[in-house]
Amino acid sequence: MIGYIFRRFFSALVVIFGVASLVFLLIHIVPGDPLEVMLGETASAADREQLRHLLQLDLPLLEQFYQYFYALFHLDLGTSLFSREAVWPQLLQRIPATLELTLASLLVAISIAFPLGTIAALKKDSGWDFTAMTVSLIGVSIPNFLMGPLLILFFSIYLGWMPVSGQEERGAIILPALTLGSALAAILSRMVRASLLEVLREDYIRTAYAKGLSLQRIMLVHALRNAMLPVLTLIGLQFGTLLGGAVITEIIFSWQGVGDLTIDAIKKRDYPVVQACILLISCSYVLVNTLTDMLYGVLDPRIRLQGK
Amino acid sequence: MLSKKLKIIFSVSILTVWLMIAISALYLPLPANVIHLDKILLIHDVKALLGYDDLGRVLWYRLVMGAGTSLQVAIGVIAVSLIIGTLIGSLSAYIGGMWDHLIVRIIDVFLAFPGILLAIALAGLMGPGIMNVIIALSIVSWVGYARLSRAQVMSLKHREHVQAAIALGCSHYRILRYHILPLIIAPLIIEASFGVASVVIAEAGLSFLGLGVQPPDASWGSMIKDGSQYLLMAPHMVLVPGCALMLVVLAVNLLGDSLRDYLDVKEK
Numbered sequence: 001m002i003g004y005i006f007r008r009f010f011s012a013l014v015v016i017f018g019v020a021s022l023v024f025l026l027i028h029i030v031p032g033d034p035l036e037v038m039l040g041e042t043a044s045a046a047d048r049e050q051l052r053h054l055l056q057l058d059l060p061l062l063e064q065f066y067q068y069f070y071a072l073f074h075l076d077l078g079t080s081l082f083s084r085e086a087v088w089p090q091l092l093q094r095i096p097a098t099l100e101l102t103l104a105s106l107l108v109a110i111s112i113a114f115p116l117g118t119i120a121a122l123k124k125d126s127g128w129d130f131t132a133m134t135v136s137l138i139g140v141s142i143p144n145f146l147m148g149p150l151l152i153l154f155f156s157i158y159l160g161w162m163p164v165s166g167q168e169e170r171g172a173i174i175l176p177a178l179t180l181g182s183a184l185a186a187i188l189s190r191m192v193r194a195s196l197l198e199v200l201r202e203d204y205i206r207t208a209y210a211k212g213l214s215l216q217r218i219m220l221v222h223a224l225r226n227a228m229l230p231v232l233t234l235i236g237l238q239f240g241t242l243l244g245g246a247v248i249t250e251i252i253f254s255w256q257g258v259g260d261l262t263i264d265a266i267k268k269r270d271y272p273v274v275q276a277c278i279l280l281i282s283c284s285y286v287l288v289n290t291l292t293d294m295l296y297g298v299l300d301p302r303i304r305l306q307g308k
Numbered sequence: 309m310l311s312k313k314l315k316i317i318f319s320v321s322i323l324t325v326w327l328m329i330a331i332s333a334l335y336l337p338l339p340a341n342v343i344h345l346d347k348i349l350l351i352h353d354v355k356a357l358l359g360y361d362d363l364g365r366v367l368w369y370r371l372v373m374g375a376g377t378s379l380q381v382a383i384g385v386i387a388v389s390l391i392i393g394t395l396i397g398s399l400s401a402y403i404g405g406m407w408d409h410l411i412v413r414i415i416d417v418f419l420a421f422p423g424i425l426l427a428i429a430l431a432g433l434m435g436p437g438i439m440n441v442i443i444a445l446s447i448v449s450w451v452g453y454a455r456l457s458r459a460q461v462m463s464l465k466h467r468e469h470v471q472a473a474i475a476l477g478c479s480h481y482r483i484l485r486y487h488i489l490p491l492i493i494a495p496l497i498i499e500a501s502f503g504v505a506s507v508v509i510a511e512a513g514l515s516f517l518g519l520g521v522q523p524p525d526a527s528w529g530s531m532i533k534d535g536s537q538y539l540l541m542a543p544h545m546v547l548v549p550g551c552a553l554m555l556v557v558l559a560v561n562l563l564g565d566s567l568r569d570y571l572d573v574k575e576k
Contacts, residue, residue, distance in 0.1 A: 014413075015416055015417055015420050016420075018413065018414070018416070018417035018420070019417055019420050019421065022417055022418070022421075026426075026429075026430060026447070027429070027433060030430060030433045030434050031434060031435075137558065137561060137562065137565070138554070138558060140557075140561060141505075141554050141557040141558035141561055142554055142557075143509045143512065143513060143553070143557070145512070145513055145516040145529065145532060145533075146532055146546075146550045146553060146554065148536075149532065149535070149536040149539060149546045149550070150546070150550065152536075152539060153539050153543055153546065157539055157540055240421070240422035240423070241422060241423075241424070243422045243425065244422035244423065244424035244425040244428075245424070247424075247425060247428060248424075248513060248516065248517065251517060252536070262425075262428075262429070263428070263432070263517060266428065266429055266432035266433060266519075267432060269433060274429055274433070278421070278425060278426070278429055281422060281425055282420050282421050282422070282425075285420060285421075285422055286420050
């Protein structure tokens with residue numbers, strides 16, 4: 001088990017190293033000059049060169065690459081080209097908001113998906129099943145930049161229940177979390193249904209029924225726990241989509257998180273900040289997937305005991 | 309289920325309408341940028357059933373133009389990423405060895421990014437424009453095809469007919485082109501048709517963030533973005549492109565669903 005964890009972490013590290021180099025290369029190879037944004041188009045060539053030198057953007061790419069990695073190993077994410085402040089504190093300041101949003105939407109997704117998927121699986125091929133699956137298919141088809149305005153239109157404008165945007169007011173997180181969580185809820189509920197249908201066919205479920213256990217106990221103790229595994233994998237895999245969606249959701253609701261910072265930095269071509277944001281988001285994605293893999297052993301003793 | 313046929317009819321008809329509208333947008337001169345100053349934000353009148361936008365342009369024409377944009381991007385991205393992904397993936401599996409290891413690592417790294425995030429960053433840094441959107445989305449989406457074609461070629465490589473071709477002294481090109489490609493193309497095409505939905509959403513998402521096509525050109529994403537500033541007065545500006553986008557994505561998903569049901573023998 002220890003060896004497995006060690007190996008898993010090592011391969012995660014290799015991937016993160018690759019991610020860091022790819023981010024650097026793509027960002028620097030892609031055409032577009034940050035100086036144009038900083039100085040405007042009217043700046044003289046001499047000024048431009050001077051600033052380029054000052055920001056060390058005139059060094060050869062390999063040299064910049066080396067410096068970037070050297071700093072990265074010392075956990076230094078560099079300084080913003082615009083504010084000349086270190087990137088770390090800026091990033092740290094934004095992380096809690098994004099974390100809050102992502103966790104809240106995960107909660108939304110799970111609390112919608114499990115009841116919906118369970119009902120659909122228990123009443124397979126009935127009207128319930130059809131309705132639940134149709135709702136989830138429509139849910140998958142509404143991208144979050146449409147879901148956001150639709151929710152604002154309904155809850156904030158027609159009903160007046162929620163604030164339109166911002167994060168100070170109470171309940172401000174509800175709409176962003178619904179926006180971000182609904183698509184995941186739709187995908188998850190299909191998975192819960194499929195996985196549960198598989199499990200319900202097993203012998204031990206028939207045994208449980210034969211023993212005269214209540215439906216509740218069969219579902220909670222015998223069926224759902226075994227149906228969890230593929231669902232968990234999907235949550236891990238979809239976490240990346242969730243993080244990507246968080247960027248757009250933060251823009252819609254002016255939520256001051258990492259996504260908001262990323263878009264802002266992209267528009268200004270603030271290379272160090274863009275690099276740091278993408279690296280942070282990708283690393284957390286890799287980390288979540290690594291942890292999901294490890295959770296298998298905890299959830300399913302069959303996997304844990306395989307080697308013995 | 310009774311609805312199986314209905315599903316297919318629904319999705320095929322939606323997609324046909326989308327295709328026809330989009331193609332007409334590319335070849336017919338549309339008065340999409342004509343401004344009617346007296347009709348700004350009007351919800352509808354006899355001449356324009358879907359209403360006018362914030363600049364007084366007829367929303368229907370903007371919608372048609374947006375359909376053209378999404379079709380162009382979808383075709384461009386799918387074509388580029390399908391060709392590049394298949395080439396890299398199948399060559400990697402066919403050659404094997406160190407090269408294959410390297411490609412697998414690269415694919416792993418690409419899969420470690422949330423795709424839309426990388427596309428946002430690339431499109432943003434390259435600057436707006438339809439070409440850059442296609443490039444950014446292709447960089448993100450070739451990986452899926454590469455992985456699929458690699459897996460396919462891996463399992464085909466040791467089949468008897470390929471061995472026989474090698475024994476007969478066929479060139480590598482001939483083996484790949486005539487003995488392997490015809491067998492892997494079907495699953496790739498199916499994967500690509502599913503991919504249309506995500507490309508359409510991604511294009512609209514980029515345009516929503518202001519990183520896609522630029523005004524006066526229209527995209528459903530930028531229309532939704534413009535409209536979300538007038539939600540109170542003119543909700544139709546969001547609802548019209550929003551419904552169009554949702555219907556197209558829903559149709560693609562439904563078609564994919566039916567296709568999967570049809571191909572999945574295990575369930576029967």
